[in-house]
Every structure is written in structure tokens, then in C-alpha cells.
Amino acid sequence: MNPILTQHPTTDPAIILQLRDRQYAAELIATALLRFDFFSWLQENEGTTEEAAAKYFQCENRPFDVLLTLCRAYGFITGGADGLSLTGMGKEHLVEGSPWYLGPYYTPMRDTPIVRTYLHVLGTGKPGNWRAKDTGADWHDSMREPAFAKEFTGLMNCRGLLLGQKLAESITPFLGERTRLLDIGGGSGIYSATLCAAHPQLSATVFEQAPVDRIARSEVGRHGLEDRISVKTGDMFLDEWPEAEIILLSNVLHDWDIPQVREIIIRAAKSLVPDGLLIIHDAFIDDDKCGPVEIAEYSALLMNITQGKCYSVAEYAGILAPLGFEIGSFNPTISKRGFVTAIKK
Template structure:
């Protein structure tokens, strides 16, 4: 007799109520719990007092033990005798005092995205962005540029989410074959910094709008790379692109509609010298659109943020690059759901 697979609602409930677990982790990041525990093991009362929590000891234990059950904390003892510590991954990635910290993207998720995503149904019905700007494509940045704190938070978030991908790219792609690189929409110059740290002979240009220049120059100076990285103020859609053999873009193309994507790729192709290269670093969706869940969710995030932006598959990128004139395209897996789509002139 053929055995039937049991059907149960566990996965439906896990995903449907997933915001419970998400908010539990985001709150821990917001309150700097993992940074506190980066100093060493702490008891429940120590955590409660140092974080200024006013709820009952029982509810503090509930919160901490939920993080234990999710695999984000270690615990010895229980209740009054409990002592908590970071797991290896939260200690590496969520302690603000470590250079590997990626909590910026989670801070932004807690402060912005959590509320924006509650309006997904409105975005699907209207096709309109649901962020602070609630206006056209990329208008979010005009709002961020008016608030230095929010802009810094956004830059930290982008650096955090891209750090692993940038390091993977500089280890996998042979930048030593080229003398110059320009990162278009380079924000705080994090990609240029990673390239220069790994490849000693390349000169980089960080190309972005004026409001991010102080943030970029500050970060470049932190790594003593002022002689090798120049921040150039400009708008890659309106202004002439700087001369370079390699153009890179990290999480930029997905914020645009298809016609603007094609216009920008055309512009890059025309400016590149022979044998020049264009690299787009994004959550490239698998061609069958079945596996890269994060890439698909990011595409929905572009609806919420920009209205008409969307993430894309390698087949999409190949179509646009070929139409622009590029001779060869390839995809280079980086970390997790992220890849580099590479086009060669």
C-alpha cells in the first residue's frame, strides 16, 4: 500500500506568523543586546538592568529564551540562574564593536521596512511606493538626503548587507587585470575600499551624489586610501560617467524600471573602452523563478520602495547587455542569494 505524505499546516503557520520571530530578533539588534553580550556572558537581571527593560523578569526570560530557541543566543541554567551569551554567528555579525557587523540592514528593517511592508497589499493594488516619499522612482533618496541620521543609517545598512558579497567579488574577480574602476552609486565607497585592500595596483572612483560625499570621504580616510580612491560627485543618469575600465553597481539596477535599466546599461557600454567590464551585484533571481526567495522578496521590496523597480534574472540581464552591445555575459555566485552579473565589451 502506497504511503501517503502527511499534510499539516506547520509551514503555513511558520511563514504566516514569521513576523513574530523577525521582530524578536530586530528588537534585540535595536537594543544592542548582541553588542552587550559581546563583552561576555550576562545573567537575566544584568541584561534587564543594562538595557533598561521595565517589564517583568518572566517576560525578559521569554524574550531571551525565544532567541535561544531561534539559535541566536546560548544559555546556561534557567530563569534566575540563567546566563546568556552570543552564538558564533551573532557574535561575529551583530556586535557593533566588530568590523564584521551587519546590523545596519536590520536596524533599517526595524526602523523603516517593518512598517512599509505592512502596506504590501496597498502596493499591489495601486502599484505605488509605500515609503516615506510615496512618490516616483527613487524619490526615497531625496527624503534620506534631508536627514543626516537616516542617511547614515541607510549607508550602514547597505554596507552591512553587501560586505560578504563585496569580499567574495574581490576574491573571485581578477581586478588585477585592470588599472581603473568606478563604482556608480557607490555610497560610502565600501566596494572601492574592498577592491583596493585586496588589489594593490588599481585606482578607484566612488561616483555618487553630493550628500554622500562626506560619508564616503570619512570612510576612505579610515582605511588610509585617499591616494587610491577618489569620490567624484555626480548623477550617473544625468552626468557623464568618469573614465574607467571597470564599472560596478551594487544594488542599483533593481531600483529602476526596465526602460531606465536599459538606458543606463547602454550608457555604460558606450563609455567603456574596448575590453571594458560592467559588473552588477544584486540578488539575481534564478531563471526559473522558483528558488531565490530572497531575490523575489527583494523585488517586492522595490515595489514598496520605488513603485516600478524590480529585481531580475540572469536571462533578463543578458538580454539588456546584449542589446547594448556587450559581447559576453556571465554570472558569478557570491554569498547567499547574491550574484554578480558581468558583461564584457
């Protein structure tokens, strides 16, 4: 087994991840500020509902929810579904006509490719082109191209070692006697590798579509874990999942909108044996959707390039509970990430 799997860093590189994760957040605020004049409108429509605001600006619910979450996290607005209001900072600095209005400071962002993409995403609910290019596919379609899949999987793999090792350590009290792990959308297999390295009783199956499946097989071999980790090729929405005692959804659900999230969890419920363990490992928005700031910023990135966003525990619970899952609490790990467990009853 590759010794790197059992070595652990002594520091938390949260800020390094955050610098990349927040790269689109300023453009989302610029979109609201300069292309919608959202804050001036809210000043004149104090107490408006989220639904009414989304309808007025002709925005789809998922991306508009991300925008409102980011604005709350930054302290620009307050309130929830029943009514939105500007904060003092929002009134003084984001409303046109205020002597301290800072809109002109954002003018250089007004027509950037990312702002144009946000207009598309907010209006249609569909992801923009990868890296805000004028031509090209979105992230989901791009992952079917071998060169892109290799690049992006490598990007996730370097982060996955760090996050996977901490997940493997933190999940220990929840595993019990369970031994069979199914890693859905497991990418390079790094999370299966770190879990198996930390827990000798585990064997794993990484479920991935082509061409990522070939990358996963190569990485599993590089880690010397071929005898404990297999790779099954398939589309998680179309193909049958193997039976499992543990299902890991690591950084998977945040790529999808609520209907697809529900479908994935329904499939997990069918695949898990009774008393099976579901692990949702991800970046989580607070239930009140007021933060954390770092995750609200990351959600803005995800909303731009995928069909998803960062979800709250409450949003997942609303899907899990009707399916008969017993839902655990949020468990923080490292770099503002964490996991939630659910037991199939």
C-alpha cells in the same frame, strides 16, 4: 590601510540577512490573499496569462511580476507568461471555500500599513513611503536628506564589507590587466575599498550624489585609501560618467524599473573603454522566476520601497546583448548574492 578590509569572516551570515530581507513578504501574500482574493480568482480562471491577470487586478507589470515570482517560489502557483495555474497547495489552502482554507489566519495583516502600501505600489508602480509610514518620502527622495542618507548608508555599509570582500575575492579571474574602476552609486565606497584592498593594481572613483558623497569621502579617509579612491559628485542619470576600464554596479540596478536599468547600462556602455568590464553585483532571481525563495522575498521588499525589484540574468542579458556586450554566466559569492560580468566589444 584599515586592516579590517583584509580580515575575513569564517561564517556566512545568510540567515541574518534573510530575516531582514523577508520582512515584507508575508504582507505581500496577505495582500493577494485577502485584498485581491487572487487565488480564488485563479481557480476560476485557470490558464490565464500574466498580462490578463495584471489587467484584471489593475496592477502595474513590475510589482505584479514580483508578486507572481514570490507565489511561484513558495509553491502556490505554476506557469509563466502564457498561463498561470494553482498548485495543489494553492488549491487546498488559499482558495476560499476549501475546507482547509487558511485565509482567516492572515486576517490580522489585512489592514496593516504595509498591506496598504502594497495596494498603492501594485496599482501605481510607484514606491511606498519609507518604512510604510503614513507620512514621509519614498526611499529615493529620502536619500537626499542628510540624516536619512547617513543612516541608510551605514546600514548598507555593514553589509557591504562582508559582500564586498567576497566579491573582491571572486572577481579576481575576470580583472585581467584593467586598473581603473568606476563605482556607480557606490554609497559609502565600501565596495571600492574592498576591491582596492584585495587588488593593489586598482584605483577607483566612487560616483555618488550629495549628501552621500560626503559620507563616501569620510569613509575612504577612514580606510586610509585617499590616494587610490576618489569621490566624484553627480547624478548618475544626469551627469557625465568618467571613462573607466571597469564599471561596478553593486546593488544599484535593483532600485530601478526596466527603463532606468536600460538607461544606466547604456551610460555604462558609453563610459567603458573597448574591452571594458561591467560587473553587476546583486541578488538575482532565477531565469524561470520560480525562486530562489530568499531572493523572491527580498524582491518583495525592494518592490515596496524602491522603483525596482530583483532581476534575472536573462532580463539583464536582454538589455546588454543589443548594446554589444558579451555576457558571462552567474557567479555566486555569499549570502545568496553573486555577480554577472559583461565585456564591452
